[in-house]
Amino acid sequence: MDSLEELLNTPIDKLPHVDKIGRWTLIKLEIINEYAKAYSLILNKQPRISHVYIDAFSGAGIAIARESGKNVLGSALNAIRIVPPFKKYYFIDTDEDKVQFLREATKNRTDVEVIHGDSNKILIDSVFSEVGYTEYKRGLCVFDPYGLHLHWQTVQAAAENKAIEIFLNFPLMDMNMNVLWRKNPEGQDPLQIERMNRFWGDESWRDEVYDTIGDLFGYPSKVFDANKKIAEAFRKRLNEVAGFEFVPEPIVMRNTSGGELYYLFFASHNKTGEKIAKHVLKKYRELGRN
Numbered sequence: 001m002d003s004l005e006e007l008l009n010t011p012i013d014k015l016p017h018v019d020k021i022g023r024w025t026l027i028k029l030e031i032i033n034e035y036a037k038a039y040s041l042i043l044n045k046q047p048r049i050s051h052v053y054i055d056a057f058s059g060a061g062i063a064i065a066r067e068s069g070k071n072v073l074g075s076a077l078n079a080i081r082i083v084p085p086f087k088k089y090y091f092i093d094t095d096e097d098k099v100q101f102l103r104e105a106t107k108n109r110t111d112v113e114v115i116h117g118d119s120n121k122i123l124i125d126s127v128f129s130e131v132g133y134t135e136y137k138r139g140l141c142v143f144d145p146y147g148l149h150l151h152w153q154t155v156q157a158a159a160e161n162k163a164i165e166i167f168l169n170f171p172l173m174d175m176n177m178n179v180l181w182r183k184n185p186e187g188q189d190p191l192q193i194e195r196m197n198r199f200w201g202d203e204s205w206r207d208e209v210y211d212t213i214g215d216l217f218g219y220p221s222k223v224f225d226a227n228k229k230i231a232e233a234f235r236k237r238l239n240e241v242a243g244f245e246f247v248p249e250p251i252v253m254r255n256t257s258g259g260e261l262y263y264l265f266f267a268s269h270n271k272t273g274e275k276i277a278k279h280v281l282k283k284y285r286e287l288g289r290n
C-alpha cells in the first residue's frame with residue numbers, strides 16, 4: 001500500500017479540517033484530473049518542453065465524499081499520481097494545518113513544493129516566473145478558491161505569461177450571498193464590494209447584473225438570468241481583457257437542489273488545450289445532467 005492509499009484509509013479524526021464534498025465537486029476533480037493527464041501525456045512527448053502543475057488553492061489534498069463517507073484525494077494529490085508526471089508541482093494554501101498535512105503526505109517527493117501563504121502574492125512574486133513560453137516551460141494552474149479570494153491581477157499575470165493554462169472556479173455562491181443582492185444593491189457592505197472588484201478587476205460587473213431603469217423606489221434591480229449573464233461576461237473578460245486566446249463555455253456546478261454554485265472555466269493560449277478541454281467539459285456536462 002503506497003502512502004496515498006494509506007491516506008485514503010486514514011480515519012476522519014486523524015485528518016486536518018477537511019471538506020465534505022458533493023457530487024459536483026467530485027465531477028470537478030475528475031475534469032481537472034482528466035485534462036491534466038492528457039496535458040502531461042502530450043507535453044511529455046515534446047523533448048524540449050518541460051511542464052509544471054500549480055495548485056494555487058490546494059487545500060490539504062484530501063476530502064470526504066458526502067454521499068459515501070469515504071476519503072477521496074483532492075486536486076493536489078490527484079495530480080502527483082499522474083503518469084507521465086509533471087516536472088514539478090507547486091501547492092499553495094493559506095491554511096497552516098492543511099499545508100502541514102500536504103507536506104507530510106508528499107515528503108518523499110522531491111518534485112513537490114508546498115508553500116504556505118496567499119497565492120495572489122506567491123504566484124506573481126515567484127512561481128509564475130518558473131513558466132515561460134520562450135524558455136519552453138509550460139504550466140497548468142488550478143484556481144479553486146471557496147469564494148472571492150482570487151484577484152484579477154493574478155489571472156491577468158497568468159494570461160500575460162502566455163505559457164500558462166488555467167482552470168478557474170468562478171465563485172457564484174459567494175457573489176450572490178455577499179455582493180449581488182436582488183434588492184437594494186446600494187446597501188451592500190463596502191468591504192464585500194471591494195472583494196468583488198478585486199476578483200473582477202474593476203466595477204464593470206454591475207453593468208451585467210443590474211438594470212439601469214430602477215424599481216418603484218428608484219433602486220437598480222437584478223436582471224433576469226443574472227448568473228448566466230455574469231458568467232458569460234467573465235468568459236469575455238478572460239478572453240478580451242486578460243488576453244487568453246481560447247476560453248470555452250464553462251460548466252455549471254450545482255447543489256443537490258439544482259441551485260447554481262460555481263462555474264468551472266478553462267482558459268488557454270493553446271488550440272490543442274482548448275480542444276481537449278472542450279471535449280472533457282462536454283462529457284461531464286452530459287454526465288452531470290443524469
Ligand SMILES: C[S@@+](CC[C@H](N)C(=O)[O-])C[C@H]1O[C@@H](n2cnc3c(N)ncnc32)[C@H](O)[C@@H]1O
Nearest residue numbers: 057058059074075093094095118119144146149
Ligand atoms: C475549495 S478549497 C481547495 C480544494 C482543493 N482544490 C481540493 O481539491 O482539495 C480552497 C482552499 O483555498 C485556501 N485559500 C483561501 N484563500 C487563499 C489564498 N489567498 N491563497 C491560497 N489559498 C487560499 C483555503 O484554505 C482552502 O484550503
